[in-house]
Amino acid sequence: MPSLVRAASIVAGAALLLLAPVARAAPAAGGYAALGDSYSSGVGAGGYLADSGDCKRSANAYPSLWHLAHAATEFAFAACSGATTAQVRDRQLSVLNAGTTLVTISVGGNDIGFSDAIETCVLGTDEDCTDAVAKATTYTRDRLPADLDATYAQIHHRAPNARLVVLGYPRLFELGGCFPGLSEAKRRVLDRAADFLADTTAGRAGANRAEFADVRGHFAGHGVCASDEWIHGVTLPLDESYHPTRTGHAKGYLPALTGVAP
Template identity: 50%
Template sequence: MRHTRTAACSAALVLATACLVAAPGTGQAAPRTAPVGYVALGDSYSAGLGAGDYLPTGTNCKRSGRAYPVLWASAHKMAAFAFAACNHARTSDVLSGQLGTLGAGTRLVTLTVGGMDAGFGVVMTTCALGGTSRCLSAVAAARATVDRSLGDSLDRLYSAIRDRAPGARVVVLGYPHLYHLRGACEVGLQDTARAALNEGVDHLDALIARRAAAHGFAFADVRGAFAGHEICSAAPWLHSVDVLAPTESYHPTAPGQSLGYLPVLDRVS
């Protein structure tokens, strides 16, 4: 009931602001509009893919009324909130298509980004279908991509955010571990692959945290909040492989947004 009430009281505000930003992949730059107090940027983890209650924005961004930015804006009674995060967004998509509502009046910016740059989708598909050896190779390749190019991409994006919103507090949220090791799953990946995926998340989060700190941004680590609620735990807050809704696989559920991401944002914002 709490999720439903929060989404209902926020939906009109979200719908009024979401259309101000062009969706990644359209080839359109985000139009400059009147800056708003809170701007939520980033990828599917910030858009709320996996949480349901998707807003009719006319895009494939899969923005959810149960995503942590919507819940935070509602709880803090934000009168001006722009929900720009979008499914599949890379750093370049955020840079080119999501910054239009930032400005001198922006007081808070949140984002998750970097997973798609690292090849998250390819890695998870390989691990789900290709066996342990191929999974380990895919994780190693993703870690190499993170080391080779993600840092520079994050620097460009973070610099653009600071240039456009010089007075904002910027909170960069990380990614949770995907798997609870030695957990309740009797089928699927072996623990060797599960551990490698979790270590890949650690590697990604560490780079994001370092680059965020270099720009004076706060890094919000959600791994502790999700501990005991990963896939294969007794009470998971992440979707496992879902053949009926494949894009939602490996994304936070509604409790993952409200009980995982939201309290962490509250503590640092």
């Protein structure tokens, strides 16, 4: 069992998973626009851009890496740690215009309260974890589809000539032995919730003229508790906990994107 100090640190890490403040990005005249939450801004990948503040946009994040390989394309990097679907609509879409040719986005994890579920799983019993994840799954089923539909519709309205690529979330955990760490039962239920979130997101992307880039296959064997982890467990800084590492963006997210948008 972790000490009280360790437990407090884990709770803080889980609570900060996707909840940093959201800031605005300057408009760009077309090209590629990267929207979304911390999984798109690159929290956990290091190399944060000086002008990104609490959004923690990383030079090692998959949008930066894709742009590096397409340097002639103008780039608007608006993704921000903590963004919900409503915050994307309110604070990030100003970078889009009729000249935008590609938009990428990952969003939804904050809407369903996934960080709260992780916090409960870290400190609670297996039963507590199951109940908390069920709450997040209920939101995913009952409310998230409308949140995503509204977001994708506004992106298409603002950028009518752009391809929209929606990137999902990986499973966070590997199963089997893992010490110290969450029980296998907790990891299993969290991974099932991640699958349901990814499948729901893929369905809404397909219904809204968007392409879905599934990252789960790319991260398979590299979650928390793997011998070669591409996702942080509890780490310092705490807000990087349960986020992809620099390698996760380069070998997980970027290949998923380039498989859809070479």
